[in-house]
Amino acid sequence: MQKIDVCFSPELLPKYEITDKIVVVVDILRATSCMVTALACGVAQIIPVMEVEECKEWQRKGFLASAERDGKKIEGFDLDNSPFSYQNPDLIGKTIALTTTNGTLAIKKSKDAAQIIIGAFLNISAIVAYLKKENKDILVLCAGWKGKVNLEDTMFAGALVEALQADFDVATDDSLMAQILYNHAKTDMLAVIAKCSHIKRLQNLGIEKDIEFCFQIDKYNVVPMMNGDFLEIVA
C-alpha cells in the first residue's frame, strides 16, 4: 500500500525523501488558494518564483506579475494575493509570475519531487481523485508561516489524510496528527482558526472576505501541477 505523510513546515522537508513522491503543496491563506482560483478562472499558466527581484524580471519581460510579502502587495506589481483578484476575465489566457511569503518557497523547495501539485480546500476533491488514480506515495507539504507551523495548512493536510485513509497507509505520527486536527475542526473550521494569532494578523489586513473564500470546499474542479517552471492544469 502506498503511504501518505505530512510535512508541517518547509524547514522539515530535508527530513523527507521525495524523489519518488507526489508532493501536494498547500498554503491555504492565500497562495495556493489564489493559484487554484486563477487557473480555474482561465489563467493559462503561473510561474511561481522565490524572489521579488526575479518576479520583477518576468514583469519586465512583459508578463503579469504578483508579489506579496507579509500579506501585503508589493508596490509596482500588477496583482495582490487575494483570490478575488484572479477572477478577472481580463486574465483569461494570460501567464502570471507570482511570489509569496511562504507558498512559492514551498513549491521551489519541492523541486526534486516526482510531481508537484497544488492543493486548497477550493479543489480538494479533485486532488483526492487525482491522488487515488496515480496511487503513488504522497507528501503533503504545509507552507506554514515563515518556517513555523500553521493550523489551516495542517487542517488541509488532515483532510487529505482523512479522505485517503482507505487507500493509503496513514500510520506516521505526522499524518495522524494532521488528521486529528482536521477532525477536531472540520464542522467549523473558521471558528477554530479564528483563535490563532496567524489569522488575527491576516484579519488586521482586512481580508476577512478572502479567508471565508479560501475555506470553501470544492468550488473548483482542477488539479494544477508544476511542469518545469510553469504551473498548469493537468486534470
Place this chain on the structure above:
Amino acid sequence: MQKIDVCFSPELLPKYEITDKIVVVVDILRATSCMVTALACGVAQIIPVMEVEECKEWQRKGFLASAERDGKKIEGFDLDNSPFSYQNPDLIGKTIALTTTNGTLAIKKSKDAAQIIIGAFLNISAIVAYLKKENKDILVLCAGWKGKVNLEDTMFAGALVEALQADFDVATDDSLMAQILYNHAKTDMLAVIAKCSHIKRLQNLGIEKDIEFCFQIDKYNVVPMMNGDFLEIVA
C-alpha cells in the same frame, strides 16, 4: 501576559527567539522520562551530551555513561534508555553522562535559553507549578524523532498549554495545535499513540513496559534544570 509557544521539532528551533525564555525540553519516549526518573530516584547530576564519543570520554574519566541510538543501548556503556534502569539504589548520589537520539540534541540546541528545564508526564504538575511561579515566556521544545514531529511530545506540550492557559497567552498556531491534540488524546493517550508508526517501532524493541511507565502522570515531584553542563533538581 507572558506567552507559551510550542516548537514541534528541534529543526524549527532557529525560528524562535529563546534568549529570554524558559525552554521546556520534552522527549517522552524516553530521554526526558529517564532523566526525571533518575534525578527523582537520587542520581545527583546528569550530563547530557550530543555525541557518543563525548559520552565515552566522560566514561573514561570515571563517570557512569549511558548511550542510546535508534532506541537501543550502545555496547560498552553502563546504562540503557529504560526508565527502570534509573531506579537502582546503586545510582544514588552518582553523576551520569547521557546521550540519546533526540532528547540530548534538543537540550544542546537550547543552550541560548534563559533557563532549560526538563519535562515529562512523570513530573508535569511540578513543571506547571514552576512555570507559573517564574512567570516568564515559555517555549516547549518537542524532541521529536530525527527531526520529524511526534505525537507523544506534542501531546505533552499540549498538556502544558492546557494547564497554563489561564495564566499565559496561548494564541499561537503551534500552542493551539498542541492543545487540540492533547485534548483529543487525554482520556486514553496510550490508545491514541498506539496507532503511530513511531510507537510501533519502539514496541518492536520490546519496551511496552517503558511506554506505560512514561505515561504515568505526576509520579515524581521534581523540576530538573540545566546548570552549565549539568542537569540537576532545582525544585
